[in-house]
Structures are given as C-alpha cells and as structure tokens.
Amino acid sequence: MVKTFKTGGVHPAGNKISAGKAIEELPLPKTVNIPVAQHIGAPAAPVVAKGDKVKTGQVIARSSGFVSANIHSSASGTVVKIENIYDSSGYPKTGIVIAVEGDEWLETIDRSTALKADFDLDSKAITDKIMEAGIVGLGGATFPTHVKLMPPPGMKAEVLIINGVECEPYLTADHRLMLEKGAEIVVGARLLMKALNVEKAVIGVENNKPDAIKNLQEIIKDDNRISVMPLHVKYPQGGEKQLIKAVTGREVPSGALPIAVGAVVSNVGTVFAVYEAVQKNKPLFERVVTVTGKSLSNPSNFKVRIGTAIGELIEAAGGLPEDTGKIISGGPMMGKAVATTEVAVTKGTSGILIMKEDESHRRPMENCIRCARCVSVCPMGLEPFFLMTVSEKQLWDKAEENRIMDCIECGSCSFTCPANRPLLDYIRLGKSKVGALIRSRKK
C-alpha cells in the first residue's frame, strides 16, 4: 500500500504545468540585490564595503550566530551599496547591492559538470563545508542545514529523510532536479548520511512524479542503504512532520524537533546544494525556481542567481500577462503575494506564481457554520475555527492552551472553508502574538 500521513490533508489541483520543462540557466542580471537575512535565525553580518570588488562565490556576509548562515556573492562585480532594500513584505531589510560586471568565479570552485561520487571526508569536515557554503533548507523554511546536522546532546539521528514530495501545486523545481540531477542528489544524500552518521536514508516522493521515482530507483539500485518511497498524493505531505509520519509512522511530539523521533529531513534542493558545496566547493548562490501560472506564455524552471529581481524571471518566462491579479512568491498554498517585481530571489524562493485577476480574489466571508471541515483537514489535529475565534478576541492564553504554536501554516483550513473565512490570517496573527509572549516569558 502507498503510504501517507493520517491526520487531515487536502487535495488541491496539481497544476504542474511546468513539469515537462528542463531547467534552464537564466542570463546574469545587471545588478543583484542580496538580502543579509535569507534564513531563519540571526541575519548575517556584511563583511564587504561599498566599492569592493567581489567574485562569484565570495563570502559577502558572515553568519552571526549558531542559527545563521553565510551569504555569498552570486555574481562578480562591485558592491554599489549596503543599505535597506525592500523584501517581499515591503519592509526594508539590509541588503548588499552588487553591480554585475561579469561572472568570474572563485578559483576554488570546480565548475565541471562531471559527477564526483567518491569522498573521503569525516562527519565534521562535511558539516563544516556545508556551514561555510551557507546552505539552508531550500524547501522554503530556510533553516540552516548545518544546525540540523549537529543534534543536541543525548539525541541521535536514525534516519535521513530526503524530501522530494513537492506537494505545493504548480511548483516543479524539485521534480526537475530529481529528474536531471538524480545522481548528484544521491551523492548528496550519502554525504549527509555520513555527516549524521546514519545508516538509512529514505527519499520520499509523491506518486504524481512516477518519472522521478523511476529515475531515482534506477540510480540507487546497488545501494541498499538508500530507498525511494512513493507516497500517496496529499497536501501538505512536504511538511516536515507530515513526511516523518508518512515515511516512518512516527509522530513528532508537540513543540519538539524531528530529531526527537530520530529523523532529519532535508529537501532534494538542499541535498543537491550539499553535493555541490562538498564535492565542488560551490557555495549556495543559485537555486532552481519555478516560474509558472496559467496565463504565462512560457512557464519554466530556471536556475537563478540569488538576488535577481523576480521581474527578470517573469520576463524570461514570457513576460507579465496583462490580466495579472497577483504575483506570489512560493506556491499557491503557502506562498506570499509580493507588492513589486523588484523583489529579489532569495534562498527560500521556490517558485514565482502568476495568478490571473479572476483567480486571485477571495470570495466574500460568511459566518462559521461549525461544519468542522477545517478540523478534519488540519494536518496537525488543531481546531482552526476555534483558534481563529480566540485570536480575533485576543485571548492569547486560550490560543496557547489550544496549541496554536503547532500550526504549520499550511493553509488547508482556509482552502477548505465553505464560508471562505480567513482562518489562517487570524491564526498567523495569534501565532506571532503568542510567540512574542512565550519569548518575553523566557527573558
């Protein structure tokens, strides 16, 4: 039987319209705007100054804490300014603007495309290389990968789970990577297994990607430590906790990290970046981004340098259609609408989705009829309608009691609500308030 997670879940239309498009390399932009906070945790501290010449792959901002990551230049050129640039939220964040003058890579980076499968490094050396390369979770959460590889004392990883689920509708970046870079991903998985000192790895792939499953199975057929597990299609299977449940049958306790049940989860994009970082010395300064949408003339998968304005990606995919209502950074379920096309691609940008005007409006909100559909689809077993009510009434202690912090913001509740209630909007608000309360209590 094909496995999946048990609690909740929804089945949005797949719309994987760019699945057949091979990954193309996008030409270098004229300038790159690289924010110093592209990951969860402390923003990196800039180590270059205005006027400095930088090379592709050079560190331009250093990690400033345990949970933080290095930022590298994604092109060679001159640092024009280091000041506030606008991110997808419209609020200014510190960023490094580089005028691109060419593409001169650091000499240490191996630019050959040949597969380099053997390695002779110990766990520590691999982790250090990953840390130096500034690798973060490329599935969208952008949690620094090296932190995952250093489990807290007393905890031991037992299984490495590679997340090739890509349950978000429309997005196909991971799908293409598994098809085109399958061998590299498997080497990356071996590197991570070595770093974590585990003997078992499972690549979880939803069975709407049979070609990717077949490709990976072909590659790993001689390696009995790694297996590919086809999964039943259900959103949000790509959620870390859902995937662990689907693959191992274990449930991560409320408030705990996956390591508590002996699992470490990494996205296929991250694993590919790990391969490049360790075997080719290439830091994370480019990623695969799906540019898609029903109205777009040429939906594609691009390999893009970090810091490229999303407007250039849209141009390359056929230009912004006239009836565009919304541009979303990420997928339709968890992505965020952006205010301008000047927003730069960051490490966490998995896709750019163009929504038509008529698709992009919310339907008018009606009263809650207590149908409990949101309860039945919540993958974390929460009661979204209740959490929305307590957030609306600002009863933060009640919200905390009802495990609002367990919400993974997958949006299944808002997606399924027949009364079109903005459940997730309010739950997100509640989460930020309760989170602030918890932090203030710890101080």
Added chain:
Amino acid sequence: MSLTIIYTIVTLCAIGTFAAVILYFVAQKFKVYEDPRIDKVESALPGANCGGCGHAGCRAFAEDCVKKNDLAGLFCPVGGNDCMARVAGILGLEVVAQAPKVAVVRCNGTCEHRPRVNKFDGASSCAIASSLYSGESGCQYGCLGMGDCVEACKFDAIHINPETGLPEVDDEKCVACGACVSACPKNLIELRKKAPKDRKIYVSCRNTDKGGIARKACTVACIGCGKCQKECNFDAITIASNLAFIDADKCKLCRKCVAVCPTGAILEFNFPPRKIKSEEPADIAGKVTSKPAAPENKTNSSEN
C-alpha cells in the same frame, strides 16, 4: 388534619432555624473582609471598564487605589481630574491634577497624498495586514485604514473618514484611554496634552525614511528638513531620524512651524483664520482642511 399542618409548620421552622444557625456560624468562620471604601471608590468611577488606567477594569482600579493608599501614578483618564478628586475625597488623600489629553492620528496619507500601489485582499484587520506586509501604499509607516483603532475605541470617539480613508478623532468624545494607541500596529496614534479651545499643532507623519524616499511615497510626509526646528522659538521641536516631533508641553501654539513646513506635514486645528496674509499659507491651509475637523478651519480656507 389541622394537626398535620401544625406538625409540618413546626418541623419546617425547626429545620429553618437549625440551618440558619449553621449558616450564621459558617458565615462567621469564612468571612472575607473587604474594605467598604472599595465599593465607594468604584461607584465614584465612570464604570466604563475600558482599561485606560492600566487595570483590568474599574473594580481593579478601585482596589488598587485603596490598597496602595496613595494616588500617585493612578489616574482615570475617562473621569479625569473631577473623578480623581472625588476618589481622593473618599480616601482622604491628595491628588495632583493632570492635564487632560486627547488622541491624535499622526498620518495624513490620504489616497490623494499617498498613491496606493497594490491592493490588500486579506482579512480586514490592521494587525494582520501589518504582519504580512508594509501596506497598500509606498509608505511603510502610514495608516492601513482598516479600523483596528475604531474597533478598540469604547467611546465611539474615532471613526474612519470614508473620503480620506483615515481615522479621525472626535475631541469631544475622546477620553484618552489609550486603547487605540495600543491597537494601532503602526504606532500612529499619540496622546497629546489638550490645549485651550482644543487647539492642536502636530506633525502628522511617522515616516523616518530619508526625505526623498518619504516624499516619493507621500506628498505630505515629513522629510526631516529642520525648517520648523529653526523657526521655533521655544525649543519645542526635535528632529530624530528624519522626523520632526513637536513637544506639546513646550509648544506655545504660535503656528510659525506650520507656515514654514515645505510639505504641509504639520497640521493645525481649531485656530481662528490667520490675520496677516503671507504667500505660502494658501497651500498649507488647503491641506489642513482636507480633514474636515472644525468650522474655523473652513473659514480659514475660504479666506485664503
């Protein structure tokens, strides 16, 4: 027959008396002493339970007044000085009169002044919108106009003007409880000391960006040029991170700053029309009256 009735009455009376005796002793044993002054103080308070004093309600405020036996730091903004004098009378304490305050909204970014660059489609709440992104206009400091302040106000004193899309405070009804101040995620609302005849002069902007950026986002933004600061004879104006602030305690309401402000970010309310006609005021007065606040202002603009 009659005997049955008598027995019944006697038995019931006996049970009643017995229960009463038990209740009396239990009541004595578990008696909770409550200062009778708490009730008196509570009855002297307005009973709005607005939380403007920083307590959970009027009862909690009354308890605190009695318990502390000192009124320093305790003030009921709704009842004002009269109410506090009554409370002081009940408790036999001294109270220092406080200057009454009123809420002002420090944003004048109407659709005309601050063009909208996108459209928000989510839940209609400023708190949610501000946690998602910077807002519909290019100014990340400006009013979102979804009325969290209106929702928070228990005195019906703040309303969104449908023409400007901005909240306006009704000076008559505002009790300066501060509910709107904490409800505004952009920190736009400030409690300012009330001046005679409800006159007000304040910088209606919170934009701390550099002048050019601020001006691009909103034509009436404070650009931090410092002209008002130079003009002020009373050291009432300070400029911090490209934003001017007028200290209501020092301001003598001379209106010189209003006249020199190049963007019209400083607003004046409830003033009589200017006597000496200068070259600039026409423009500024026009901007002032875009907020229909007081009849005096209207005469002001018609004169200019």
